[in-house]
Amino acid sequence: MYGERSGWRRDGFESHEGMVGVLLADGSEPGPVFFDLGSGSNFHESTSWWDYDGEFRRPTAVSMRGRCACGWRGTKTYVIDWEKVREDDDPDAYDTSGPYEEWEAHLDDVAGRAVSLPEDLAELLGKVRERLDRLWLEEDKARAYAMMLKACDGLETIVAEVGPEAARALAHAQDEDGAVPAVAEALGMTEKAARARLLHYEHLTWR
Incomplete structure (x- = not known):
């Protein structure tokens, strides 16, 4: 795996975005760098x-x-050869496979501690997605789009019935036990993302 200008993501664990981090000579991790774009007080970070x-x-x-x-x-560090970076004049060509593979192992650990859907439910969701994807191949596009929206309406109705109740129950447990870390772990999310997800579903309505 070579350098990427965007972060690393895995489906279902988007809040655990990975990137290459750097260390200075004293072993510290630097803060963001800023670029003066010449437009007053606006700086690029x-x-x-x-x-x-x-x-x-x-x-x-x-x-x-x-x-x-x-x-x-x-836990592992990899020396940066700046001469090589400058020689290639393309950060994407520089080998960052070491940091990426460690992040992948970290995501495997996150996934291993998250709850898994029952096999039959995961299969049903996969079939729904697959069937919706096949609608794009329909010759009557207007009818296909209408079917997609009708399916989305049915799915959102189910979510609006189930999501708030589940979110409120988890939020109640969180208030009693300070269980945000446990909820985040079960969902395979960062704590910030878990709080946002609970809040979203707790107040979700669909008519």
Whole structure:
């Protein structure tokens, strides 16, 4: 796996976005770097590893590691060869497979601790998605689009009936036991994302 300008994501665990993190010579993790775009008080902020190259008085990173939006950091570090980066003149060509593979292992651990859907329910959801995808192949496009929306209406009705009750029950447990970490772990989300998901479903209505 080579450098990517976007973060790393896995379906079902989007809030655990991964990226390449960097370390300075003293072992510290630097904050964002800022770029003056010449438009008054507007500054561009970046945490992309290739921007810590020491140019224009920016910090110089000496090594990289995997990092995740949940706060996880990889235990292994990989020396950055800035001569190689500058020679290729393309950060995407630089090998970041080490940090990525560690993040993948972290996501495997997150997935292993999250709740799994019953096999029959997971199969039903997969079949619904597959059948909806096949509607795109219908010759009568207007009719197909109408069927898609009708299916979405039925799905959202189910979600509006089930989601709020489940979210309120989890929120109640959270208030009693301070169980946000446990809820986040069960959902395979960061705590911030879990709170947002509970709030969303708790107040969801569909008419």
